[in-house]
Amino acid sequence: MNQRFNNKVVVITGGGSGIGQTAAVRFGSEGAHVAILDLDMVGAQATQMLIEAAGGNASVYECNVGNAEQVNNVVASILKERKIDILINNAGIAHIGNIEATSETDLDRIYQVNVKGCYNMMKAVIPSMKEYQSGVVLNLASVASSVGIEDRFAYSMSKGAVLTMTYSVAKDYIKDGIRCNCIAPGRVHTPFVDNFLEKNYPDDKEEMFEKLSKSQPIGRMGKVDEIAGLIVYLCSDEAAFITGSNFPIDGGFVTLNN
Structure with missing residues (x-):
């Protein structure tokens, strides 16, 4: 098995299911220590067991990424033990509805997790990466961040923010050895x-x-292992020349759906 991430520490949010779980297992199988952050401890522990069963190492942390205090405490506890090399902002929630069907409460809920959650994690982790002059951040955007999708007003707003935060962080920290990219999955x-x-x-x-x-x-x-494969590649040294980029992985949705 390829061990591209030996001695690397990967922090992944929403690692208890779906794309996050599959990516976490891939990182673990390739030598990384994976720190799994999730509100669902059952799912997070299941991911941990899958990683350990494959011979990898993992730890789990209960964390609401929309809560800055929780994020700061969790990241501080990880940094006490190990340097963070890679951050995967995967946690996110969805909402269906146009602007008339989107209440202020709906908008705030989506913002809190998808936008502020991504902000909180980068805000907490990047200073340490800057100190070591190395690090990789990979954010999960969406096809909804760049094309119009019916009845996805709040979700599209949040993923558009993830896309532009990615560009800003890539620009601001390129001289600090930090790469920042995002991927834009379709369904x-x-x-x-x-x-x-x-x-x-x-x-x-x-x-x-x-x-x-x-x-x-x-x-x-798409299949979760296809998305996880792109995530792992972009965080590897094989992608060392890639930063400030958005990668659609959508079966042709953005460019061929016309």
Whole structure:
């Protein structure tokens, strides 16, 4: 097994399920110590067990990324033990609705996790990376950050912010040896999708799954291991010449859907 991340420490938010879990296991299998931050401790511990079963090392931390005090305390406790080499801002939540169907409470909730959560983590971790003059930050944006998607007003707002925060951090810290990129997934088949269909289309799950799948020109949803593969690559030394970039991984959604 490739050990690209020997002696590296990876902090990943939302590592208890879906893309975050798969990426965490990939990092662990390639030699990294993975610090898993999540509100779902059952999921986080399951990820930890998967990593350890594969011979890797991991630790778990209960953390609401939208709460700056919690984030600062968790990051401080990690830094007491080890240097943070890589930060993956994966935690995020969704919302469906146009501006009329988006309450102030909805907007605040999305902002708190998707925007402020990303800000809180970078704010807490980057000073240490700057001190060591090295580090990688990888943020999860979305195709919704660059194209219009129906009924995704608040979600698109938040992911647009993630995209532009990525550009700003890449520009501001390039001389400090810190690389910052983001990826923009299209629809990916995760437990979130299954739960969404169960909640909103209990009688038409298969039909809606097919419709959502076909919205990608390639004809299907992405797989979590495909997204995790791009994440791991962009955080490796193989991608040392890449910073300030957004990588669509969407089955042609952005460029071919016309």
